Amino acid sequence: MGSLAEFDDLAVQSEDLGAQEQAVMARLSDAGLDLPAMALASNVFRAATAMRRRLEQAALRDTDLSWTAFKVLWVLWIWGERETRFVAVEADVTKGTLTGVVDTLERRGMVARRRHADDRRLVSVALTDDGTSLIESIFPAFNAQERAMADLLHPADQHALVRGLRRLVASLTDEEPR
Amino acid sequence: MGSLAEFDDLAVQSEDLGAQEQAVMARLSDAGLDLPAMALASNVFRAATAMRRRLEQAALRDTDLSWTAFKVLWVLWIWGERETRFVAVEADVTKGTLTGVVDTLERRGMVARRRHADDRRLVSVALTDDGTSLIESIFPAFNAQERAMADLLHPADQHALVRGLRRLVASLTDEEPR
DNA sequence: TATTGTTATACTCTATAACTATA
DNA sequence: TATAGTTATAGAGTATAACAATA
Numbered sequence: 001m002g003s004l005a006e007f008d009d010l011a012v013q014s015e016d017l018g019a020q021e022q023a024v025m026a027r028l029s030d031a032g033l034d035l036p037a038m039a040l041a042s043n044v045f046r047a048a049t050a051m052r053r054r055l056e057q058a059a060l061r062d063t064d065l066s067w068t069a070f071k072v073l074w075v076l077w078i079w080g081e082r083e084t085r086f087v088a089v090e091a092d093v094t095k096g097t098l099t100g101v102v103d104t105l106e107r108r109g110m111v112a113r114r115r116h117a118d119d120r121r122l123v124s125v126a127l128t129d130d131g132t133s134l135i136e137s138i139f140p141a142f143n144a145q146e147r148a149m150a151d152l153l154h155p156a157d158q159h160a161l162v163r164g165l166r167r168l169v170a171s172l173t174d175e176e177p178r
Numbered sequence: 179m180g181s182l183a184e185f186d187d188l189a190v191q192s193e194d195l196g197a198q199e200q201a202v203m204a205r206l207s208d209a210g211l212d213l214p215a216m217a218l219a220s221n222v223f224r225a226a227t228a229m230r231r232r233l234e235q236a237a238l239r240d241t242d243l244s245w246t247a248f249k250v251l252w253v254l255w256i257w258g259e260r261e262t263r264f265v266a267v268e269a270d271v272t273k274g275t276l277t278g279v280v281d282t283l284e285r286r287g288m289v290a291r292r293r294h295a296d297d298r299r300l301v302s303v304a305l306t307d308d309g310t311s312l313i314e315s316i317f318p319a320f321n322a323q324e325r326a327m328a329d330l331l332h333p334a335d336q337h338a339l340v341r342g343l344r345r346l347v348a349s350l351t352d353e354e355p356r
Numbered sequence: 357t358a359t360t361g362t363t364a365t366a367c368t369c370t371a372t373a374a375c376t377a378t379a
Numbered sequence: 380t381a382t383a384g385t386t387a388t389a390g391a392g393t394a395t396a397a398c399a400a401t402a
Contacts, residue, residue: 166199246369263382
């Protein structure tokens with residue numbers, strides 16, 4: 001069985017396929033590759049890039065916050081004061097990157113470090129009042145963009161998409177604990 | 179109506195929600211935000227990061243190719259010789275980045291530039307025979323990882339996920355032509 | 357010995373914009 | 380004037396690894 005048929009099966013409606021995917025089919029249809037899996041990966045990347053670009057332009061442009069600095073503020077807003085290793089995992093950055101971002105945010109008075117009394121290797125980070133005000137002033141516009149993007153899909157598609165992504169993320173992250 | 183109920187509606191099964199999303203619900207359930215949209219965005223980013231990390235480690239680690247260099251080879255493999263502006267869009271990088279990546283790949287003999295005779299502003303890039311061999315030797319392992327990740331989901335979930343992502347990408351990219 | 361956070365290095369990619377050569 | 384690609388600059392993130400302090 002050719003993978004072309006397999007791919008087509010996933011396609012549902014050919015109008016949904018971009019030019020790139022059509023070229024892929026023409027080029028690779030009998031190379032023994034898993035085209036549906038390719039389509040899954042490449043669409044995850046394309047969606048992520050397009051969404052991040054839009055969020056950065058529309059919601060972060062005038063805030064003087066990098067994508068990562070924003071994520072760190074957000075994590076602290078959601079979770080409250082936490083140890084830096086936790087924040088690094090949650091914001092999905094390396095600990096080296098986190099040190100730098102926290103340095104910057106601390107210099108601007110948005111977060112504060114606190115060394116633990118009981119285990120003095122540990123450092124926790126928390127939003128200051130100014131940091132809380134900042135994230136609370138930025139987040140509504142950020143979320144409005146998220147909503148506008150989600151609304152590009154029918155509710156049933158949104159539903160299915162989130163469910164699939166959650167399962168994928170769950171499987172990937174407990175496979176590779178990092 | 180609280181957004182908590184709205185969020186829960188999307189959740190389907192609470193075991194699917196990671197700890198982060200549960201904390202979000204607890205923290206933000208009545209802030210007037212669109213939590214399902216937030217869940218969509220954040221799961222796209224988390225999936226993309228986890229997948230890229232795995233592909234880089236498992237398939238690109240020993241190849242001496244950066245993520246972007248790999249994408250450029252892939253684009254040229256799929257499309258054949260193309261003008262650099264086309265390659266930049268397709269590989270989703272800026273033209274400045276592309277110049278650098280093509281410089282590197284050309285120095286290694288994997289691609290070749292060709293200036294057009296009819297419009298001498300234009301430069302096309304194509305794989306050399308060595309470049310073709312390289313991408314053909316790397317891609318099977320890359321695709322095997324893509325398949326392994328896709329197989330973490332049931333076929334119906336894969337199907338729904340790809341369909342949703344395609345539609346999202348299509349809407350986002352014809353909204354913002356770049 | 358192991359762990360936490362910090363520091364250091366070298367690399368990749370980005371955004372932005374100026375520059376060249378062509379059209 | 381506009382366009383295609385190149386070059387330049389500064390910034391942000393990465394992987395990797397060494398390091399100091401602490402456990």
